[in-house]
Each structure stands twice: as structure tokens, then as C-alpha cells.
Amino acid sequence: MGRRKLGLEVNRPGRTLGDPDISIPVAQDLLKVKGVPIRDPEVSYYSREFPLESFSLTESASAAWAEKEREKVSPEISKLYSDYQKKILPWVDKLADISKRSPSLSSDGTDISNAVRAKARELGYGEVGFVRFDKRYIYSSRRPHVRQDLPSAICLAVEQDYVRTQEIPGITAEEAQGDAYLKQAELSVKLAEYLLQSGYSAQISGPVWHFGPVIPMFVQAGLGQLGVNGQLLSPHFGSRARLQVLITDAPLSYDAPVDYGIYKLCETCQICFMRCPGKAIQAQRVWFRGVEKNKLISRRCRPVMTRFSGCGICIKVCPVQKYGMAPVMEHYLETGEILGKG
Numbered sequence: 463m464g465r466r467k468l469g470l471e472v473n474r475p476g477r478t479l480g481d482p483d484i485s486i487p488v489a490q491d492l493l494k495v496k497g498v499p500i501r502d503p504e505v506s507y508y509s510r511e512f513p514l515e516s517f518s519l520t521e522s523a524s525a526a527w528a529e530k531e532r533e534k535v536s537p538e539i540s541k542l543y544s545d546y547q548k549k550i551l552p553w554v555d556k557l558a559d560i561s562k563r564s565p566s567l568s569s570d571g572t573d574i575s576n577a578v579r580a581k582a583r584e585l586g587y588g589e590v591g592f593v594r595f596d597k598r599y600i601y602s603s604r605r606p607h608v609r610q611d612l613p614s615a616i617c618l619a620v621e622q623d624y625v626r627t628q629e630i631p632g633i634t635a636e637e638a639q640g641d642a643y644l645k646q647a648e649l650s651v652k653l654a655e656y657l658l659q660s661g662y663s664a665q666i667s668g669p670v671w672h673f674g675p676v677i678p679m680f681v682q683a684g685l686g687q688l689g690v691n692g693q694l695l696s697p698h699f700g701s702r703a704r705l706q707v708l709i710t711d712a713p714l715s716y717d718a719p720v721d722y723g724i725y726k727l728c729e730t731c732q733i734c735f736m737r738c739p740g741k742a743i744q745a746q747r748v749w750f751r752g753v754e755k756n757k758l759i760s761r762r763c764r765p766v767m768t769r770f771s772g773c774g775i776c777i778k779v780c781p782v783q784k785y786g787m788a789p790v791m792e793h794y795l796e797t798g799e800i801l802g803k804g
Contacts, residue, residue, distance in 0.1 A: 463798030469493045472720055477698045479583045481678055486697060486788045488723040489795050497681045497719025498688050504752030509598035514674055514749075516601045521760070528768040535769050538633055539688040546640035550670060553647035560654045561609060561665040569661030575715045581656050582618060585649045589619035589703065591683025592714040599674040608673050609665050614716075617676070617683045618653070619696055619703040620646050627702050628784075630774040639772070642704040643669040650708060657710055659714075668706030676707050677751075683717045687724035690756045691734040691743055691776035695724050700783030701776070723791060724782070728756075731800045734776040740766040743776060 476482050480741060488608055526772035533540045575592060582590040596614040600608055626638035646669040654664040667673040677694045686696035686703070693701035735743045735756075742763035743756060750757050767773040777783055781790050781802045793801035 464558050466491055466621065466797060466798055469723070470682075470721075472697075472722060474697045475583070477588060478586075484697070484788050486722060486791050487795050488721065488791055492726040492791075492794070493721055493727040494723075496721045498678075498725070499754035501749070501752045503524055504749075504751065505598055506752075508751040513602045514599065516603060516674075517760070519601075519603060521764075524761075524764055528764055531765075531768050536771060539636060539771050541581065541745030542633060542636055542640065547638075549644055550647055553651065554671065554680075556651055557666055557671070560658075561663075563663075564660055565657075565661045565663060566659045567661045568801045569712075571713055573713045573715055574660060574662075574743045575662075575713075576652075576656070578616065578712065578714065582653055584615070584619070585652055586645065587618045587649060587653075587686045588621045588698060589617070589680075591617040591680065591717045593617065593679050593683045593687045593716050595707075595709045596679055596682070598677055599676075601672075601674045604673050608667075608710065609663070610666055612663060612711050612795045614710055614712065615679050615683075615709045616653075616710060617680045617685055618646075618650070618706050618707075618708060619680070619685060619694075620649065621699045622702045622704055624702065627774075628778065630778040631771040633771060635774060636662070636772050639704070646706050650706060651710060657708075657712055660712065662710050662712035664708055664710045664712075666706070666708050669704060673707070673709075676705050679707060680705060682719050684720040685717075687720075687722050688755055689724060689734070689780065689782070690728040690732065691780065692756065693777070695722075695728075695780070695782045695787070697722070699741075700780050700787070702783050709720070722787060723794075724787075724789065727782075727790070727800070729793065731803060733779045733800075733803055735783065737775050737779045739773065739775060742766070 466489035472486040622642040623638040629635045652668045657664040670709045686694045689695040696703040734744045740762040742759045790801045
């Protein structure tokens with residue numbers, strides 16, 4: 463197909479603390495939009511008139527079915543989930559305490575973006591970004607529990623182990639996911655403690671009991687773009703990134719959305735759409751709640767996830783997950799083709 467014209471280069475910090483920065487070349491014909499196409503008034507309208515609610519509540523019958531079905535067809539996976547839930551309970555118990563605690567000292571209002579970013583990377587987070595906390599994405603049932611005096615969101619991504627993730631679907635990959643959640647739980651408490659000791663309040667959302675969807679804020683923070691598979695495709699980890707948000711009143715400089723070329727690359731790729739066992743992923747984008755996206759059909763997704771070890775095929779086959787964004791974009795720039803597609 464031939465070499466493409468370079469549109470721009472996006473510079474990002476290295477994969478882990480101490481790694482050199484990377485440069486992601488984006489071909490001109492892949493440039494479309496910074497972040498995601500969005501109609502902001504529509505997002506506000508749906509948030510006001512049709513507020514979001516947790517899938518566990520709106521689809522509680524489906525969740526109950528999945529739990530029973532999993533015990534029947536995959537008892538080892540069912541036990542694994544139960545074991546990880548028990549391991550994360552001590553973290554859940556700390557959440558209320560952290561959100562109610564007052565800072566250890568008074569602050570002078572100085573912007574601490576660089577210090578927080580450095581601390582988060584030091585702790586082990588792979589991606590860190592700052593945005594306004596968008597309250598339009600809070601589940602109705604969680605609103606009474608979310609502090610309204612914390613205006614900023616720290617978007618934090620942890621890498622799920624690469625080697626074990628490639629074993630999808632199976633218990634090995636599910637263990638990798640569980641370990642990533644436990645790591646998030648541990649690191650989030652440490653970062654919240656750091657903020658409290660710096661003179662600022664904090665409240666943690668995720669890795670379990672999220673306030674609401676977090677991908678919109680990650681996109682706004684320039685930490686990736688929304689893929690056809692409905693997941694954040696981040697520079698180093700693709701959809702292997704595990705996401706959470708910490709809200710705070712610390713003075714932070716907000717980041718901005720980036721056009722990594724993912725919007726157009728996914729249109730050309732479509733591997734996840736073609737490989738989805740349940741045909742839950744849709745090839746065509748639609749406008750949904752003010753955002754243009756590939757809307758997943760959850761009723762097709764859940765049965766496959768339940769019966770086949772969490773599925774995750776859409777994660778496994780994604781070239782950005784498998785190779786990283788820079789190699790995928792470099793290959794496209796040179797050849798006009800999707801790395802690994804064939």
C-alpha cells in the first residue's frame with residue numbers, strides 16, 4: 463500500500479519510571495479528532511435527564527445468572543474471582559476512612575502537578591494524567607457517596623502483565639487481571655496518603671466500586687483514545703491498561719486530549735470486530751449519549767465472558783495491545799498496513 467505522509471509526532475513518557483521517552487509517529491491520513499467526537503450539550507442532557515447507573519444494578523438479573531452459570535461451567539474461575547474479592551476487601555474498608563480524613567497540614571496553593579505525576583510514576587503507575595472531574599459520569603447510586611468539593615481527577619493506569627495476558631482466554635490471564643486490580647488498590651492508597659500529607663484531600667474510585675465510567679476522563683487527559691472494542695487504547699499497553707481515578711482538591715494543571723490516530727486506525731483494522739466470539743462489537747459507529755462510538759451489545763458479550771474464562775479476545779487480538787502504539791504506527795507509516803493483521 464506504500465509509505466504514508468507523516469502528520470505529527472506525539473511524545474510520551476517511557477513505559478516505566480526511568481525509561482526514555484517515546485515518540486509516536488501518526489500518519490496524516492489517520493488524523494481525525496483529538497480525543498473522541500463529542501457533542502457536549504448532549505452529554506449534559508443525558509446526564510441530567512437519563513443519568514447513568516451501574517451495570518451491576520441495571521443488569522442485576524444478568525449478573526446473578528452469570529455467577530450461577532460460571533460456578534457450573536468454570537468452577538475454577540468462579541473460585542478465582544471469589545479469592546480475589548476476599549483479598550481486596552481490606553482495601554475497600556480503607557476507602558471511607560481516606561475520603562473523610564483531613565489533610566495532615568495546610569497548603570499554600572502551589573501547583574503540584576509535576577510532584578504528583580512523579581510520585582505516581584515512582585509508585586508504579588504507567589500512565590498519569592490530570593483533568594477536571596466530570597461529574598456527568600457518576601452513577602446515580604454513587605452520587606451520595608462522591609465528594610462534591612474535589613474538582614480534579616487524577617487518571618491512573620496500571621499495566622496488566624503482558625505475558626500472562628496473551629494466554630487469553632483462560633485462568634492465567636484472569637490471574638493477571640486480578641493481580642493488576644490488587645496492585646491498583648495498594649498504589650491508590652499510597653498516592654492518597656501522599657496527597658493528604660501534602661495538604662490536600664482525596665477520594666479513590668476503582669479498581670472496584672468505580673464512581674462511574676472513567677474512559678471519558680482518560681481520553682480527555684490525553685492518555686489514549688477509544689477503540690472499536692469499547693476500551694481505552696493507551697500508548698504502551700493498549701487495552702491492557704487497568705484504569706482508576708483519584709479525585710482531589712490539589713492544584714493541578716489539566717492535560718488535553720490527543721489525536722493518536724486511533725480513531726482512523728481502528729476503522730482500517732477491525733480485527734476485534736471480526737474476532738469477537740459473541741458478535742458483540744459493532745463495525746459501525748453510532749452517536750450514543752453525545753459520543754460517537756462503536757456501541758457494544760452487552761447481552762451478546764456477557765454469556766461468552768461467563769462461559770469462556772472471561773473471554774477477552776478483543777484485548778488479545780488488538781495490535782496496539784500486542785505490540786504497543788509506537789510500533790503499530792511506525793509500521794503503518796512505512797507500509798500503510800496494520801501490524802500483525804493477516
